[in-house]
Amino acid sequence: MALSFMEGNEAVARGAIAAGCSFFAGYPITPATTIFASMLTMLPPKGGICIQGEDEIASMGYCIGASMAGKKVLTATSGPGISLYSEQISFAIGSEIPMVIVDVQRLGPSTGSATRGADSDIQFLRWGNSGGVPVVVLAPKDALDCYLLTVHAFNFAEMLRCPVFIASNKEIGMTRESVDLDSVALPTIIDRKEFKEKSGNSSIYLPFEASPDKAPDFLPIGGKTLVRQTSSTHGPDGYITIDPALISENQERLRNKIFSAEEQLTLYEENHRDGADTLLISYGVTSRAAEDACAVMEKKGKPVSTLTLKTLWPLPKKLIREKAAPYRRIVVVEMNLGQYIDNIERILPDKKISFYGQMDGVLITPSKIMEVIENG
Amino acid sequence: MDSFLNTKRPPVFCPGCTHERITKAVDTALVKLNLLAEKTVIVSDIGCSGLFDTFFDVHALHGLHGRALTYAAGLKLADPELNVIVTMGDGGLGIGGAHVLAACRKNLDLTLIILNNFNFGMTGGQYSATTPSDAIVGSEFLNQAEIPIDICSIAQSAGATWITRCSGHNPDLADILCEAIQHKGFSIVETLGMCTGRYTKRNALTPKAIDEMVEKLPSYRGVVERNQRPEYGDQYRRLAGEKKRFPELFKVEKMFDFKRDNDSNSSVSIDSEAKRQEIVILGSAGMRIVTAGDMVCYAAISAGLNASMKNDYNITVLRGQSVSELILSKEKIGYAGIESPTIVIALSDEGVQRRKKIFGKLKPSTLLLKDKNIPIPETSATVVEIDFKEYQIKKQDWALASLGFIAGREKGITMEMLEFALKSRFKPALYESAIETVKKLASI
Numbered sequence: 001m002a003l004s005f006m007e008g009n010e011a012v013a014r015g016a017i018a019a020g021c022s023f024f025a026g027y028p029i030t031p032a033t034t035i036f037a038s039m040l041t042m043l044p045p046k047g048g049i050c051i052q053g054e055d056e057i058a059s060m061g062y063c064i065g066a067s068m069a070g071k072k073v074l075t076a077t078s079g080p081g082i083s084l085y086s087e088q089i090s091f092a093i094g095s096e097i098p099m100v101i102v103d104v105q106r107l108g109p110s111t112g113s114a115t116r117g118a119d120s121d122i123q124f125l126r127w128g129n130s131g132g133v134p135v136v137v138l139a140p141k142d143a144l145d146c147y148l149l150t151v152h153a154f155n156f157a158e159m160l161r162c163p164v165f166i167a168s169n170k171e172i173g174m175t176r177e178s179v180d181l182d183s184v185a186l187p188t189i190i191d192r193k194e195f196k197e198k199s200g201n202s203s204i205y206l207p208f209e210a211s212p213d214k215a216p217d218f219l220p221i222g223g224k225t226l227v228r229q230t231s232s233t234h235g236p237d238g239y240i241t242i243d244p245a246l247i248s249e250n251q252e253r254l255r256n257k258i259f260s261a262e263e264q265l266t267l268y269e270e271n272h273r274d275g276a277d278t279l280l281i282s283y284g285v286t287s288r289a290a291e292d293a294c295a296v297m298e299k300k301g302k303p304v305s306t307l308t309l310k311t312l313w314p315l316p317k318k319l320i321r322e323k324a325a326p327y328r329r330i331v332v333v334e335m336n337l338g339q340y341i342d343n344i345e346r347i348l349p350d351k352k353i354s355f356y357g358q359m360d361g362v363l364i365t366p367s368k369i370m371e372v373i374e375n376g
Numbered sequence: 377m378d379s380f381l382n383t384k385r386p387p388v389f390c391p392g393c394t395h396e397r398i399t400k401a402v403d404t405a406l407v408k409l410n411l412l413a414e415k416t417v418i419v420s421d422i423g424c425s426g427l428f429d430t431f432f433d434v435h436a437l438h439g440l441h442g443r444a445l446t447y448a449a450g451l452k453l454a455d456p457e458l459n460v461i462v463t464m465g466d467g468g469l470g471i472g473g474a475h476v477l478a479a480c481r482k483n484l485d486l487t488l489i490i491l492n493n494f495n496f497g498m499t500g501g502q503y504s505a506t507t508p509s510d511a512i513v514g515s516e517f518l519n520q521a522e523i524p525i526d527i528c529s530i531a532q533s534a535g536a537t538w539i540t541r542c543s544g545h546n547p548d549l550a551d552i553l554c555e556a557i558q559h560k561g562f563s564i565v566e567t568l569g570m571c572t573g574r575y576t577k578r579n580a581l582t583p584k585a586i587d588e589m590v591e592k593l594p595s596y597r598g599v600v601e602r603n604q605r606p607e608y609g610d611q612y613r614r615l616a617g618e619k620k621r622f623p624e625l626f627k628v629e630k631m632f633d634f635k636r637d638n639d640s641n642s643s644v645s646i647d648s649e650a651k652r653q654e655i656v657i658l659g660s661a662g663m664r665i666v667t668a669g670d671m672v673c674y675a676a677i678s679a680g681l682n683a684s685m686k687n688d689y690n691i692t693v694l695r696g697q698s699v700s701e702l703i704l705s706k707e708k709i710g711y712a713g714i715e716s717p718t719i720v721i722a723l724s725d726e727g728v729q730r731r732k733k734i735f736g737k738l739k740p741s742t743l744l745l746k747d748k749n750i751p752i753p754e755t756s757a758t759v760v761e762i763d764f765k766e767y768q769i770k771k772q773d774w775a776l777a778s779l780g781f782i783a784g785r786e787k788g789i790t791m792e793m794l795e796f797a798l799k800s801r802f803k804p805a806l807y808e809s810a811i812e813t814v815k816k817l818a819s820i
Contacts, residue, residue, distance in 0.1 A: 002627035003677045044619035049453050054478035058446045065450020177684040178677050221435040222455040224414050230438040292710040363713045
């Protein structure tokens with residue numbers, strides 16, 4: 001076993017390269033800047049392109065353009081930047097433009113604290129598009145996850161033709177740690193499904209034609225077949241439409257393609273402990289303290305099981321219901337004042353659920369979590 | 377090809393709208409240049425200029441208000457063979473001003489056609505960044521309190537390499553567009569035109585009046601000599617092409633076994649049961665605290681330990697505290713915060729002040745190494761004072777020298793681990809001086 005020593009942000013960049021990313025555009029912002037810095041050292045030697053946009057909106061625009069030319073693209077920012085990304089995120093979601101967006105979250109709201117961590121944007125990422133279309137959000141807990149989940153994120157983005165978010169955190173992105181990247185088996189790399197003309201059939205390419213729960217096949221702008229892309233409400237042909245049937249078909253497909261892939265998109269870790277009557281659910285960097293807390297509890301003869309969600313959206317309903325079923329009590333801990341708990345309460349109406357949220361710029365400690373488990 | 381116009385989607389502009397003439401001029405230009413449809417894309421903005429992409433049988437991308445140039449740039453960078461033509465109104469010009477400036481500065485090979493008709497036609501004729509102060513528009517009196525911008529002059533000062541301002545009714549418009557498209561670099565054509573649906577209903581604007589306006593405004597016709605320079609994409613590819621070395625992963629195999637606390641002569645001892653070493657280095661900017669933290673972690677990794685490092689320094693990096701918090705552990709590191717430090721190295725008042733709360737909680741088993749002259753809050757830790765000046769150690773080397781002290785006593789790391797870390801991370805000359813520094817306190 002050989003260890004490397006790196007920040008979560010560098011691990012994201014290495015994951016992106018492993019996934020075949022060839023284009024990055026971003027704008028410097030703490031604590032996400034070192035993703036940009038890493039991509040700037042990694043992409044040019046591989047013939048890729050790495051650009052600093054004039055602002056966050058432009059960076060997203062560059063990514064949208066490059067993705068429509070067929071590139072696998074990455075961008076990275078933090079809370080104030082993701083706010084500016086929002087209009088372009090809506091475009092990418094509604095017009096099915098694949099990309100991976102890393103949000104190295106910091107303490108919000110607004111400018112907040114550049115160098116203080118929090119899982120500030122969990123709801124913003126989910127609902128930050130006009131139209132309320134479902135999204136895919138993955139949450140790493142450490143540098144190794146940053147590497148692995150970035151590869152998954154590219155796969156999901158290409159497969160579903162949508163932006164996929166990585167909800168990282170200053171406490172992961174800017175913490176350096178020893179990591180063995182070779183210890184994980186990366187998933188098989190998925191590339192965008194290209195439209196193929198059907199033989200014996202003079203099939204015309206309709207850029208948004210797809211099965212009711214699938215993404216349309218892709219062709220790049222600049223290829224032999226002419227492609228239309230638009231941020232306006234469109235029919236399968238890519239032209240503006242006001243036909244209610246076409247509109248609703250498309251709206252429903254945008255939802256269904258994400259929701260129908262729930263199980264395929266659900267990534268998690270669990271640590272079942274025999275004799276436990278409590279399941280601790282957490283995500284992101286907090287899950288590390290949660291695991292430490294439960295290891296101590298186990299030694300004290302009070303076993304508590306853990307479920308660490310790596311996929312936050314689409315809400316892994318099936319997983320949470322299944323994993324929660326054997327337990328009397330559920331404890332949820334978040335590094336914010338409760339952005340996910342409502343969903344867990346909603347899908348587990350019959351469980352006794354305790355919650356602890358903290359948003360003060362520091363990590364939640366294992367001892368605090370033990371206190372919550374014992375008294376909460 | 378006779379025409380690139382999409383026969384299924386004829387233009388839908390209001391009668392007399394200048395946009396229709398410009399649509400035809402764009403088509404004539406594409407035909408004259410004999411461009412390949414599959415290598416041509418029209419990127420359109422929002423508003424009536426945003427309809428352009430639908431009228432042509434070329435690739436099309438219609439995006440958000442003011443952002444057309446950003447998509448255009450992404451497309452062109454990703455596919456340098458594309459002819460990228462952007463249509464944008466005076467509305468997009470205002471809302472996307474930063475992108476226009478960036479495009480001028482970059483000089484990426486894009487063609488921007490600004491369809492300036494002096495108002496927001498689609499939303500009811502409100503004033504835009506180019507509306508004259510004396511015009512009557514849909515924004516009541518607001519335009520009277522502002523002045524319009526001259527985008528051509530702005531573009532020139534921002535570095536645009538090709539600028540033309542002309543009437544949208546200019547009979548040579550197609551030829552002008554041909555030149556703009558052929559220019560290798562960023563080209564801007566500002567067309568002045570009539571919005572018959574809104575603007576000219578209340579303002580006496582005619583093609584003749586537009587000619588007079590063009591005449592009165594500073595003249596821009598083609599190449600801007602003083603701004604000539606290589607195209608951005610070529611520049612980017614040349615510069616990026618020089619970066620040949622990929623930063624391969626630096627991996628460290630386990631090469632040492634770390635036997636902790638085998639120094640029986642030491643006057644201090646740490647909790648030998650501690651599986652987890654928590655080391656806090658408290659210093660100031662310029663003391664190479666982060667470098668020292670890095671070395672501790674690489675040293676630990678060389679013994680197969682896990683390591684984590686969190687740094688805390690000011691955004692003004694040359695001033696203020698610099699704190700490095702390190703965890704070394706045989707176990708996988710979960711919670712990466714400091715709970716119970718085993719070693720604290722206090723090297724500056726700023727660093728101590730930043731973490732003053734920890735001192736009261738330190739246990740007698742904690743080794744607290746401090747400079748003689750740094751005051752610290754009351755603590756139960758075992759304090760070792762060093763007079764760094766007496767050892768003739770420069771302030772920037774105090775942190776590194778402290779590592780020699782702890783490694784010499786096999787606290788957290790050993791000397792062979794530290795030497796390995798220094799050797800693998802520093803260039804040879806720097807390594808020699810670093811070794812000299814760490815040895816100064818290794819055996820005192």
